Amino acid sequence: xxxxxxxxxxxxxxxLTLASHAAPIAPLDTGxxxxxxxxxxxxxxxxxxxxxxxxxxxxRAPQPAAPWKGTRKAIAFGPDCMQAPMSSVxxxxxxxxxxxxxxxxxxxxxxxxxAKPMPVMVWIHGGAFIMGAGSYPDYDGxxxxxxxxxxxxxxxxxxxxxxFAHPALTHENPKGPLANYGLMDQVAALRWVRRNIAAFDGxxxxxxxxxxxxxxxxxxxxxxxxxxxGLFAKAISxxxxxxxxPGSLAWPSIHSAEAQGAAWAVSVGAADAAALRALxxxxxxxxxxxxxxxxxxxxxxxxxxxxxAALADGRHAVVPYLVGxxxxxxxxxxxxxxxxxxxxxxxxxxxxxxxRLYGEDGKTDAxxxxxxxxxxxxxxGPARFVAQQMAxxxxxxxxxxxxxxxxxxxxxxxxxxxGAEINLVFANQRQVSMFGEGAxxxxxxxxxxxxxxxxxxxxxxxGDGRSAWPRYSAASDTLLDFTNxxxxxxxxxxxxxxxxxxxxxxxxxxx
Numbered sequence: 001x002x003x004x005x006x007x008x009x010x011x012x013x014x015x016l017t018l019a020s021h022a023a024p025i026a027p028l029d030t031g032x033x034x035x036x037x038x039x040x041x042x043x044x045x046x047x048x049x050x051x052x053x054x055x056x057x058x059x060r061a062p063q064p065a066a067p068w069k070g071t072r073k074a075i076a077f078g079p080d081c082m083q084a085p086m087s088s089v090x091x092x093x094x095x096x097x098x099x100x101x102x103x104x105x106x107x108x109x110x111x112x113x114x115a116k117p118m119p120v121m122v123w124i125h126g127g128a129f130i131m132g133a134g135s136y137p138d139y140d141g142x143x144x145x146x147x148x149x150x151x152x153x154x155x156x157x158x159x160x161x162x163x164f165a166h167p168a169l170t171h172e173n174p175k176g177p178l179a180n181y182g183l184m185d186q187v188a189a190l191r192w193v194r195r196n197i198a199a200f201d202g203x204x205x206x207x208x209x210x211x212x213x214x215x216x217x218x219x220x221x222x223x224x225x226x227x228x229x230g231l232f233a234k235a236i237s238x239x240x241x242x243x244x245x246p247g248s249l250a251w252p253s254i255h256s257a258e259a260q261g262a263a264w265a266v267s268v269g270a271a272d273a274a275a276l277r278a279l280x281x282x283x284x285x286x287x288x289x290x291x292x293x294x295x296x297x298x299x300x301x302x303x304x305x306x307x308x309a310a311l312a313d314g315r316h317a318v319v320p321y322l323v324g325x326x327x328x329x330x331x332x333x334x335x336x337x338x339x340x341x342x343x344x345x346x347x348x349x350x351x352x353x354x355x356r357l358y359g360e361d362g363k364t365d366a367x368x369x370x371x372x373x374x375x376x377x378x379x380x381g382p383a384r385f386v387a388q389q390m391a392x393x394x395x396x397x398x399x400x401x402x403x404x405x406x407x408x409x410x411x412x413x414x415x416x417x418x419g420a421e422i423n424l425v426f427a428n429q430r431q432v433s434m435f436g437e438g439a440x441x442x443x444x445x446x447x448x449x450x451x452x453x454x455x456x457x458x459x460x461x462x463g464d465g466r467s468a469w470p471r472y473s474a475a476s477d478t479l480l481d482f483t484n485x486x487x488x489x490x491x492x493x494x495x496x497x498x499x500x501x502x503x504x505x506x507x508x509x510x511x
Contacts, residue, residue: 024111026199030067033074037111041145044107044200045135046078049192050185052101053157058277059169061177062103062188078104080133081158082285096135100161100281105154105189106134108141109200114148117203119456122152122193122232124186126213126239126419128335129295130159130288143427147453150202152193156185156218159288161281163295165257166265168273179254179297183225186218187302190231208234208456212422216240216323217296220386223317224310227302234459236322236452238425239329239379239418242386243308244509249339249378251306257297308382308509311389320459321390322452324400324479325383328415330375340367343374350504357497373497379418380494381501388474396459399472399479401493404444406437410484421482424448447487 024035024042035044050062057063079099109118123139125132134153141151156162162182170178177184194204209232211219216237222228223235244250252260264287270276288294296303310316333339347354358376359369384399391397402421405413413436420435424445429437437445451461451469461469467487469480481490 025071026107026196028196028199030065031069032071034071035107036075038108038142039146040111041142042109042111042200043142044074044109046076046104047074047107048078048103049105049154050103050188053103053161053181053185054100056277058100058161059164059166059181059273060173061181061184065103077106077133077135078102078155080135081155082161082281082288083127083131083133083158084285084289094137096133102133102155102157103185103188104134105152105192106141107197107200108145108151109202110145110148113201117198117206118148118150118201119453120150120152120193120197120202120204120207121452121456122154122190122207122209124154124156124209124211124215124218126211126215127158128293129163129182129214130293132158132214137431138423138428138433139426140428140431141426143449144453147449149453149456150197150200152189152197154186154189156182156189158182159294160264160284161288163297164261165254165297165299166261166273166276167258168265168276169261170254170258172273176299177227177301179257179299180302183218183221183296183302184227186222187225187227187231190222190228194231205233206456207232208236210236210238210322210452211240212238212419213240214295217242220307221296221303223319223321224304224307224315225302226304229317232317232319234320234322234456235317236455237383237386238323238421239325239383240323241307241379242311242323242382243505244306245378251296251298251303254297254299260292306509308385308389308505311386314393316390316393318390318393318395320396320455321387322398322400322455322461323383323387323390324402325379326416326418326420327401327403328375328413328417328420329379330371331417332378333371333374340370340374343377344370346508347373347504348507350500350507354497354500354504357500373501376494376497377501377504381498381505384477384479384498385502385505387472387479391471391473397472398455398461398469400469400482401479401490402482403484404441404482405484406435407440408438409436412436416482421448425452444482444486448482 048065079097079102081102134155139153144151165179217240219235219237220242358373387397387399402416425448427445427449429441429445454463455461470478478491
């Protein structure tokens, strides 16, 4: 018996099939695609999940992708969605073209397929809704696939291309949906997964949607959006907020967004919908950079209401849910000038008590205390709040705090910055990143990767001898803390500060 026969017999005994080294083929509802082989993983890149949103389709809900004849090559990423070049994100050396024609996704699946359909994870990238893409090296899904998970990364429209309202657009489509074109793209991608993932031996009934930052916000929006209902079985939100954001970060109503859109249209000489769609893409891109960063809009349909209100009143999907935030979320402030001062004003009569609490050790200067207070109020506190609401609904819920600092950065970084967990979740610690992780951090990467995979498989991150991760409830108030010493459960984590921020929130948003 030759080596190939022995390998085939072994794999068959494990319920697997030996994949050919030939380029893998998958039959989709729009036509056949040919991917590539990366070690023990098949990769399909640049799969269109919707028609190019260009010309007359700009600022419209995503339309079906056109079918093709023959076999389409799927070996290169599609263009990233329109965004300004970012020299530090996701790291030096990353180059991928941008275009309005950007509604593509990517699939990683094991070359040796199991007998039973595999769990599926769909990653929604972050980037403040103005940057990012499924093509980023950080999001390479090979390590999920080699553990028996089908990993999907997606693009969605960004900036004003993805989040824009104008009276002329409302007039031509009065029944909607409107404004949240980027979120509509995410829904279209999830519908594509439901129709097509079986072609990659994924289980359409076992889909976990997960994301970080704007991607985590998107996950929370999908929980409360009627459009997202039934498209996923589990959800993970990493540093995704979840309750009303302070000041200029708050999501606008459709009416205020229409007023902003109308004012901008006047400034660029666009009098109607046709003129808006005729604007050069670079002009729309320039307006996406601020001063008010585009993002989700409460339109009454795709985003029917504030996430926190929907969660508190039980108007959301009840699915297993994993959520958390990082110890240095205030690292975001480097891109948000004036945010701390705005937040201090928003604290109102609670400001003095909050500052005293956050500087109670006597070693923290006022600026550091104010920055940490902002980070907790924008990310850490909302993660606990969302966990409380999801747990109260009966959803199996797991809360974490991520404070791990890569070994190369010990003594240099004050904590785990916003986004620092991503490469470890993907077990891509050897990828170039902003946070300094590397091969020396493999143990933490293996640990986080295993928790996320276990959750995707069965809705519970526990097992295989890992530190127990207790199911969250408001009564127990226990989370899993990822630190330099590993992972351990902690009860009443930062309770005085987070309780005070809950009071601030309740006073600002009375029920």
